[in-house]
Amino acid sequence: MSAHTDVALELDDIQRGVLSPRPTPYAATYLAFRIDDREQGRELVRRVSTAATSAADPVSPLGETWVSVAVTCRGLAALGVPRASLDTFAWEFRQGMAARARALGDVGESGPEHWEAPLGGPDVHLVLTAVAPDPAHLEAAMDRARPAYEWLSGVTAIWRQDCYALPTETEYFGYRDGVSHPAVEGSGTPGSNQWEVPLKAGEFVLGYRDEIGGTQCPQPAVLGRNGSYAVFRKLHQKVAEFRRYLKDNSTGPQDEELIAAKIMGRWRSGAPLALAPQHDDPALGADPDRRNTFLYESDDPTGYKTPGGCHIRRANPRDAEVAGEVRLHRMIRRGAVYGPPLPEGVLEDDGADRGLMFAFVGAHPGRQFEFVQSQWMNDGVFFGAGDAKDPVTGAHDGSAGFVVPRRPLRRRLAPLPRFVVTRGGEYCFLPSLTALRWLGDLHD
Template sequence: MIKAAGSKLELDDIQSGVLRPRPTPYVATYILLRIDDRSAGRELMRRAVSVVASAAGPTSPLGETWVSVAITFEGFKALGVPQESLESFSPEFKGGMAARASLLGDTGESSPENWESPLGTSDVHVVITALSPDAQHLEAALERARKTNQELPGITAIWRQNCQALPTEKEAFGFRDGISHPAVEGSGIPGTNPKELPLKAGEFVLGYIDEAGVLPRMPQPEVLGRNGSYVAFRKLHQRVALFRRYLKMNSSSTSEEELLAAKMMGRWRSGAPLALCPLHDDLELGANAQRNNDFLYEADDAIGYKTPAGCHIRRSNPRDASVAGIARIHRMIRRGTSYGPLLPEGVLEDDGTDRGLMFAFIGASLGRQFEFVQSEWLNNGGFIGSGGAKDPITGANDGSGVFAIPQRPMRRRLHGLPRFVVTRGGEYCFLPGLRALQWLAELG
């Protein structure tokens, strides 16, 4: 019988990247590897044990710098994991992100046939992520990571994406990013919303009780699943010029453009939430990490006069809204890192440069967390009484999308929402605990 690891997290066995928020500013690199030789793959796992930092210490050997190693289902197969263990993974993970495309809204331009190669294919086996506050420390981390696959002819690097904070420290659409981070019981790492109670560790790390009071199913044997987490990686291209043109076409002034952008996101570009300053931006509030996420919705804004129910941040994290009874079981840890250069201010035509976000969604269940939020909250408005209306920023809109903004005396409805964010690829992975990496290295 599988037993919970207890309320205290085994931080020395959990990868640091699971629980620790990224630094600000940051630089990051994502590297995809293919395992062509099983013994080389197991040696890769052995070397990874000494490279991956655990969540036990306040910092890694390189400061706020860490390397994580995630493995796809095809990667576990390439490592020669026993069939009974392969079958114990979740069905979503075994199917892979590309096979779940229609459920996720990855259709049309975002469909897997249009993804960057080799994303979404059986060639992707291992995802190495290195993240640091600066280029110098990142290079040091990458040098350590390179040693995991150097002189291993059976391991091939097949894709790389470099990311870095934009000069504005905002994402490509111009909004401050990386604000919301949940507190996880036993982690010792504070959340960013003092009004949100810490979530049970089992919502994010396998082997612990979750919000429903049960122990989530985890891969077997126990050493493989315990202290591991599922992760969904997404490369998201942002159509910045199109977003700017849409704001301009639906506004009569620059100030109205900014208000409309804030209504669609739920925050002003500074990061200041509409919930705390609904009429104008507040740069000081937006920059204050102790205040800019300290709010709820229902007490004084159930209808959404301040923060529209259909805006991006209220959809992705309803907080205390009417779905609050189940919202906590759909909570995820979200990480975003920008790639590509900033589109110069005021430019309204696309310059042909790829820019956007590499996103990682971490949790204990791909199905009830990432896939549920993506399909039921971002790409469906039923839970807020808006029928088929999708998220105005990240939703899979097709030019016929609508967005309602409650206001007196009559609400405003925007029409013709296009797709501002296009999926360029993605992978479902598993972030094993450090003991699991050692177990994989010793497979006979």
């Protein structure tokens, strides 16, 4: 791709939630609103725009807590953004996630007809995301923010999801999460892979050159520039079923951990198979300077160390020659768990809703999130495995297993059930701070 060049990102106008990694541990809340009165919706935007933090400012106006503001396409329309302007936004954003369900593999029990209301419906217009060091600080911040919307009769808070990052940095299947993130030109935030050339800013922030030399920016520029798209998904994890699958397919505890590593591409400590192929290395997994600095094709093209169909190799094939240039499909991923943990060692489901609130941030939802979800997560053609799906998050129906490359014979695991179920989601736009003020000051 194009050579590295410096770019001056207008960090003081970009919302902090676009580029800044979240701290660990932390607590977070997603709060969705419906706008019934246009003027009061604009007043809400004016109020929350004063709380949103820029990427240039590591300290939030609310202290250690910071807030991001996202708007759906229906939300922009509810605020009075003209149709001619809406038509300049990404097609996927305009359609909405529920309309894209089949392409995303959200079928069967993950289908929109089973989603948690009001997700995927017409009423989600604006989403606030608040992040704080712990639940007590988060709740205090939400208490301070409540007057911004409680006295607006034409605006209604219709959904809230609390979530958090564990001190162990793991999600409920037991893997260390948030290990890999790209470097973005001009962001000042280094990537996690020292061998990866920083990606063009336009891959993540609208109004800047991207990897193919283009510039995407919804119109008018005051609305689109320095914004980004965000994909929010609530994903229920079948933790007991995942544990049973590992146990039933292994010969003992040590083999169980090996299978878990082969499915993910990392040991649950975060240590990658690419660097620790035989045994777990917790010290490596805990070292952010080493645990993500590796490639595949130059060292392991056949997948004897890291199977080609494992989760992390699908999500980011790195130096692989696959259908679609890898750098065009990179994205910023963030996740936080919700619900109570299932006690260690329990193999029966307790009926509680638990899982992951997933967020993707990028400037190209079609060739980033949707491409990875449909082509790399739910198909295996790009690495020669037919219609094989991602073993952890794929839309499985119990008909196909997972193959571990091994000498002299491959190891075939039992058919995979669906371990992750979509509970709902939204395609949103993260406006710049300037755009938030512009939306608040709109007139009919």
